[in-house]
Amino acid sequence: MQTSSQALYRVAQIREAEHIAIQNLQMPGLQLMRSAGMAAFNALRQRWPEQNRITVFCGAGNNAGDGYVLAKQALDAGFGVVVYTLVPVEQLQGDAVTVYRDFIQAGGQVSAFGGWAQATGVIVDALLGTGLCRPVSEDYALAISHINHADRPVLSIDVPSGLHADSGCALGHAVKADLTVTFIALKCGLFTGEAGDYCGDIVCSSLNVPDSVLAQLPATAHLLSKIALQRRPRSAHKGHFGHVLLIGGNRGFSGAIRLAGEAALYSGAGLVSIASRAGHIDLLNIGRPELMCHAVETACDLQPLLEKASVIVIGPGLSQDSWAHDMLRYTLASAKPCVVDADALNLLAQHPARHANWILTPHPGEAARLLGCTTADIAADRFAAVKKLQTEYAGVCVLKGAGSLIADESGLWVNTTGNPGMAGGGMGDILAGVTGALLAQGLTLVDAAKLAVYVHGEAADAVAAMQGERGMLPSDLLPKIRELLN
Structure with a gap:
């Protein structure tokens, strides 16, 4: 991914x-439109230098205008150019009419898309653009299906047609691009939700709009970047790096708390303790003394452990019985900085509270319970969901999933690391442990969350590069997490 800025903006x-x-x-x-089409054509030539043919699919709006500019650029460069339109060209308006006529005067031809097209070379998607906010109509869905099944490289102009540029949701059907060339600034919806299935690589052209223009508009979010940890002093001892207490592992769920505990160790916590049911104690540190x-x-058993801990992680394998309720109640009463995950979040949804000193790490289902809505509501606008979580519960909130989001009272960040190999039980337990360990080592709440999320995904990407995504185990990430934090 190549971008000129880390800031993300909504379409408005x-x-x-x-x-x-x-x-x-x-x-x-008109100048902006011509600049957009030229930028897209230059990106096409850079990505596929061996190609000399393109097939352009145009709709009715400014996105189509960008497509006609690109088509003329390709024609002038000696490319074989085929253009299909989904609307009668008489319906074009504004600057799109001008650039369409430029293309025709240069010798270009346009054919109506009648449900079938002979696609050659690189397919250019100039159908719908960023204005789409309703399900794709039947004729556009047919064109999108044709593009997706043509087995040709695809470039989408500004946003893959059918993808909501603010939320990252596919509106029924969406183009699966290999490259998306977006303009002026990065759009929020290119980096979260379903966007990863459609955008391919992303490049951004400013169209020579100066930074001073965007400076007048507050960014909605920023792409997450990796925070560098300071080198440890040679005189360091375990007391300098915090004592993480992990609470969970109810009957039958000892694996979750073990994974979280190991993640805290691999992430550099000075001391790591686990509070769990008595039946698990002889098993939990077998192989990990x-x-x-x-x-x-x-709760009486828990109290002395709470007093010794500097950071608490609660939730992995916690369950939701009376023991779990007691553990959470006493944890929150301690006022220690804590990471709240898994069933601790489900319990919190039953008795909402606000704390400035915690990190909440829900997946979409847990987020829906915390907000009293559905997972579909969360998916419809993940940015709004994480902001509402932070507003209602305070502290720092991490909304997990493809393009995880992190929010505190000062801002919102979007993560770009990670892959589908992480879609398995236990990955969240690893993240909770990493987050707790970084918090124990002195990072602020938001910096601990940001670095943990970034490195968690980065480790998974490293494992996938060596061994593939399918069958990736949470514990596979641990050595890579240690390496990346160093």
């Missing part, structure tokens, strides 16, 4: 930037 903000550029900086809309395991059956 990009339109405002265009308006400022046109009205205040005398950058005509560095874990200090304690039988906790009552």
